[in-house]
Structures are given as structure tokens and as C-alpha cells.
Amino acid sequence: MSVLRPLRLLSARTRCPETPPLSDVACLLLAGGQGTRLQQLTAVDSKPAVPFAGSNRIVDFAMANAARSGLRRLVVATQYAPRSLHHHLRTRWGHCFDKGGLVLRDGQGDYHGTADAARKCWDLLTEGPEDLVMILSADHVYDMDYGALLAAHRASGAAVTVAVNPVPLAEARAFGVMQADGAGLIQSFAEKPERPAAMVGRPDMALASMGIYVFRRDWLRLALFEGTHPALDFGHDIIPHAVDRAEAFAWTLPAGPSGQAYWRDVGTLDALRLAQLDFVNAEPARLPFACPASDxxxxxxxxxxxxxxxxxxxxxxxxxxxxxxxxxxxxxxxxxxxxxxxxxxxxxxxxxxxxxxxxxxxxxxxxxxxxxxxxxxxxxxxxx
Missing domain, CATH: 2.160.10.10 (Hexapeptide repeat proteins)
Structure with missing residues (x-):
């Protein structure tokens, strides 16, 4: 794996940047997963709370992106072993949001899927005047400007926009995989398919969902609450429904400072170890970790x-x-x-x-x- 220049993490001592607030956008961070493929590392902590490159944790990447993008209110849905994660989020990131803007909601075993978590946090996602809801994933290592994603969603007029990134076809079975036309309209979608579809013109690559979505709030409310069998999962239920109705668009993660998009799934021990190696030679001025790589x-x-x-x-x-x-x-x-x-x-x-x-x-x-x-x-x- 080549060494990239990953994003700059904000430390607890770093003042959050003065960026235009996106305070009117309802935002839910899904942080309740156990991450069983990390085996003993998640015996007592959730996957988002697993340490990464010193005193940082996996969840810090989503939190840094949220703070840098200007989000000032964030609902975090937790469930498995949430105690250390709650403490970390409050102490390291609480100052980056409006007073009372970082809301931690423990599902206590009552969330039965990602969409079910959104449904049970819905009362917290309807308070602002903005008609959008953004869903974030807490268990990937990535660099993203959520403001750019929101702008693209507004411009498309879509019911849902899915953030995507090309991955090697051989690795695509671990993701939601789609094909999209030149305008970004998603034409097919399969969650963790046995035989992933290749990208048009790139037979060795597949277009993978990053588990990050922007929805029209009225559309998402109907998808979550209407029908005799409520949707439980975004990847298995909500996104396929939107694709079938030709209402889902793909937004490809743009290149970062390295000239490449940076996104890593760290769901396995191999991936977790290798992703951290990307940060060994990161420029100190761009990556002020709380612990230097030597530690x-x-x-x-x-x-x-x-x-x-x-x-x-x-x-x-x-x-x-x-x-x-x-x-x-x-x-x-x-x-x-x-x-x-x-x-x-x-x-x-x-x-x-x-x-x-x-x-x-x-x-x-x-x-x-x-x-x-x-x-x-x-x-x-x-x-x-």
C-alpha cells in the first residue's frame, strides 16, 4: 500500500476552525457497531472506540470531518459497549459543537439496524428548519468535506445522495456496490454482493458505498415509517428502494491534498494495521496527533x-x-x-x-x- 497524506486530525488542544456553520442540517452519526471482525479488540469497546495511531480513535475521523465542515449539531447513535466512546466524544469533541449540540443516544440494544437507529432517533432529526438529513458512518478512516456533499445533493434534486469511492473489485464484496450513469444516477445496487459489478470502463474496480448519505427529510420519513414492514437497514432496505424508484444519485469522494481520495475501511485486523501505517510518514504539520508516531x-x-x-x-x-x-x-x-x-x-x-x-x-x-x-x-x- 502506498503512503498517502491523510487528513489532519483535530486534537483536544486544537480550537475548532471558524467555518460557515451547517447548523440547520440534521445529522446522525451511526456509532453503535461491535465490529466483530476486529475480534478481541472489541471485546469491551465498540468499533468506533478502538484506538488508532496513538491516543486517537477510529471515530475521530468522522468527528474531525464534522467539525471542519462546520456542523454544529450532531446526534450520535451508540449501542454496543458505549461507555468509553461517550466519555471520549464528550471530552475530546464536545467543544467543537454548539452548547448541547453533541447529543449521545444509547440504543441499549433496541436498535435493530442502521435505518432502525435513524427511526428511533427521529425526534432529534426534525428540530432544524433545513429539509435535509445527513447520515454518517463512525467506523471508517477518511477525509471528507460534508459541505461539498450537501451542495452536490442540493444541486441534483435527488431524494438521496450516496457518497461513493472506487475500490478494487477483489475487495468489493465487503461493501454496498453500485453502478451509476454519467450523470450520477444509480442504476443498480447490491449490499455486500458475492459477485460485485465492475465500474463501467474500469473492469478491475467497483463503486463502493461509504455508508454516508444525504436524504430529503420528507422522503426519508416516509421510507422509515410507512409500510407494514419497517426498513431496518440503509444498505439492505432504504438505498435499494431509492434505486428502484430512480431517486438515488452517487457522489464520488474527490481527491484530497495527496492527489488521491483517502478512505479506508478498517473492519479487519489487517485493514486496521495497514491503515495506521499510512500515517507513519504523514507530515507533522498536517497531522498533529496527540501521540507522535514514535510512541x-x-x-x-x-x-x-x-x-x-x-x-x-x-x-x-x-x-x-x-x-x-x-x-x-x-x-x-x-x-x-x-x-x-x-x-x-x-x-x-x-x-x-x-x-x-x-x-x-x-x-x-x-x-x-x-x-x-x-x-x-x-x-x-x-x-x-
Missing amino acids: WYLGRGSVAMPGAVVPHSARLTATLVAPGAQVPPGLVTGDDAAEDARWFTRTPGGTVLITQAMLDRRAAYAGIRRSVTPPSIPRRGLHA
Whole structure:
């Protein structure tokens, strides 16, 4: 993966920029997902709360985009393990919105899909005079000016505008995939298809939904509340309905400062690790992280999360060290796939995840072996 120049994150010490407010636009940030493909990293935290490049969290990208775009009111729908996420959003981002403008609504298990979350937060999305509703995703790493998306939606007159980005066809099964004509009208849409449709003229690429939408409020209200079987999900229900009625348009994410659009799905351990590597060589003037790369990047494609301790004698390759994990001296990963998988989580893509529970299990086994090995027999230790 080539190194790009990702967006500038706002830190807790950074004053939010003076941009024209979009305070009349109702905006819902969907931040309730568990992210099961991140395995042990989401055992006690939701996917948006997973650490990313030091003290940042995945949700910070959507929040930085919202603050820089001038949004002054944001409803955040949370559900799975929301406590740490709520604390982080209030302390790091609360000052970027109007007083009372950052509203956190915990579904407490009552949201049964993304569209269902919007329906159950509807009372918070009808307060402003603007006739638009914007839906954002909290679990991607991306750079976007939401003002440009809103302007494109108004110009098109569409019922719904879907933010999209080209992805390699081989990776497209993880996304909602569509085809659009030259004017942007979406002609077909399939959520996580087994055989994704290629883009016209680009047979190796597919047009993927970013999970970011702008709706006419009256249209969305009817889609959410009318009918005998209420829609539960945007990707499976709402967007296909709009496409069938020829009322959905695509808006392609434009290039950023790097000359390329920047959007990464970090839903797997491999994707989470590789996306962070994009930020290792980011220009400090453009990316004032709360923690410099020297504090979280271990080299050899490995990343340490907050609270992790990794001694200099450890040699970790393509490894994620989970928050709070205390790596023992001399630990080696990345040389022996079978040995990695014996003690840790190792993906088919080669990423190794180390948690404290895994290290404890490994240490306990090593201790048992030492206690039962006769002194006259040479000991074969593990990597310790």
C-alpha cells in the first residue's frame, strides 16, 4: 500500500476552525457497531472506540470531518459497549459543537439496524428548519468535506445522495456496490454482493458505498415509517428502494491534498494495521496527533496501542499490540506462522494480534513446562 497524506486530525488542544456553520442540517452519526471482525479488540469497546495511531480513535475521523465542515449539531447513535466512546466524544469533541449540540443516544440494544437507529432517533432529526438529513458512518478512516456533499445533493434534486469511492473489485464484496450513469444516477445496487459489478470502463474496480448519505427529510420519513414492514437497514432496505424508484444519485469522494481520495475501511485486523501505517510518514504539520508516531509505531509494520509496553529486545513483525498488553523481553512474532497462531490471533493476511490474556496463557504454559521438566533434561523454552 502506498503512503498517502491523510487528513489532519483535530486534537483536544486544537480550537475548532471558524467555518460557515451547517447548523440547520440534521445529522446522525451511526456509532453503535461491535465490529466483530476486529475480534478481541472489541471485546469491551465498540468499533468506533478502538484506538488508532496513538491516543486517537477510529471515530475521530468522522468527528474531525464534522467539525471542519462546520456542523454544529450532531446526534450520535451508540449501542454496543458505549461507555468509553461517550466519555471520549464528550471530552475530546464536545467543544467543537454548539452548547448541547453533541447529543449521545444509547440504543441499549433496541436498535435493530442502521435505518432502525435513524427511526428511533427521529425526534432529534426534525428540530432544524433545513429539509435535509445527513447520515454518517463512525467506523471508517477518511477525509471528507460534508459541505461539498450537501451542495452536490442540493444541486441534483435527488431524494438521496450516496457518497461513493472506487475500490478494487477483489475487495468489493465487503461493501454496498453500485453502478451509476454519467450523470450520477444509480442504476443498480447490491449490499455486500458475492459477485460485485465492475465500474463501467474500469473492469478491475467497483463503486463502493461509504455508508454516508444525504436524504430529503420528507422522503426519508416516509421510507422509515410507512409500510407494514419497517426498513431496518440503509444498505439492505432504504438505498435499494431509492434505486428502484430512480431517486438515488452517487457522489464520488474527490481527491484530497495527496492527489488521491483517502478512505479506508478498517473492519479487519489487517485493514486496521495497514491503515495506521499510512500515517507513519504523514507530515507533522498536517497531522498533529496527540501521540507522535514514535510512541505507537514499532517498526516492521507493527503498532502498539495505548498502555502497551514493548521492550526493545522484542522483535515484532506485522503485529498489533492491544491496549495494556505487557510484551515480555525477547518475544518474536512474524517468523513462524504456526508459532504465532499457537499463542496469538493470526489472520490469513499475516497480521498478529497480541492481548494480555494471550500473553498470560502463554506464560502459564511455559511455567507449567518448566515445573515438570527434570533438571537433567535440556529445556526447550518458548520465545522468552
